[in-house]
């Protein structure tokens with residue numbers, strides 16, 4: 001299937017949630033304890049998705065809160081530079097700081113992230129920071145699971161979802177599970193189920209759906225069936241190097257392989273995948289083509305050092321897909 005979206009909107013995609021700082025180890029194959037140097041990038045899953053979408057040519061906006069300091073200014077100016085509208089990005093006036101994520105590259109397959117997220121600015125986004133008029137201008141509202149971890153950001157997302165539903169703006173939910181700011185998996189499950197029930201498109205890894213279900217026993221088919229019986233029309237379940245699967249409302253199931261890549265690190269795959277997948281859907285491509293776009297984008301980003309800065313252009317993705325077609 002192809003999904004249809006409004007044609008008379010100012011923005012293709014508006015993302016709500018965290019825009020933070022990634023500090024990526026510049027020393028490879030080394031544990032964090034021994035890593036002395038890092039490079040700074042904008043990070044945070046919804047910010048990465050907005051940046052990736054903008055680089056692909058989508059008209060993109062962002063709703064979030066950053067610190068009123070050098071880091072907040074860096075985040076805002078970088079996002080503006082790549083074309084993301086930051087008119088709804090507010091500065092924290094209570095001294096909360098933007099979150100930091102340190103990445104560790106022990107080997108191309110053994111990567112981890114270490115997040116400093118105590119009382120961060122993004123989780124202090126308030127319902128009154130969210131504008132219904134702004135959300136009304138989007139073809140898709142993207143929400144990310146981590147923004148539901150704490151109040152008042154949780155209520156700000158409730159508000160954004162309520163506005164999107166009132167304005168008939170479809171919601172895409174990236175599960176984006178980061179254990180750091182949640183109290184327990186049970187708590188996460190409550191909010192993830194709620195968000196999934198409001199969403200037209202749900203994207204997550206198998207592990208993230210296990211958190212949503214508070215159970216490890218379900219198959220992909222069972223997970224998709226449960227979600228598709230509420231508002232969801234499209235459920236994407238990602239399986240790392242084993243690719244991803246799309247389940248549609250009409251029963252169509254589409255499998256997509258991951259593309260071979262000269263992997264430097266594993267993080268950044270999910271966000272680049274989501275931005276390219278949504279780009280392709282918004283441009284009228286089929287679900288199969290969107291899966292291919294997402295997979296190709298992820299294959300490019302895992303071969304590079306960052307998540308946000310490494311987001312590819314349409315030409316780079318098409319070149320990878322063409323190369324792959326020739327080699328099969």
Ligand SMILES: Nc1ncnc2c1ncn2[C@@H]1O[C@H](COP(=O)(O)OP(=O)(O)O)[C@@H](O)[C@H]1O
Nearest residue numbers: 238239240241243244258261269270295298299
């Ligand atoms: N090592 C890899 N090489 C090539 N593609 C990858 C690799 N890891 C992930 N991908 C691609 O990125 C997609 C999302 O990755 P996944 O690891 O499932 O999500 P997340 O990064 O959110 O945990 C996969 O479906 C696959 O297409």
Ligand SMILES: O=C(O)C[C@@H](O)[C@H](O)C(=O)COP(=O)(O)O
Nearest residue numbers: 043044045267268269270271307
């Ligand atoms: O989401 C974060 O706050 C950290 C990201 O910025 C970081 O680049 C990362 O881990 C991305 O990984 P992904 O979710 O697998 O795309």
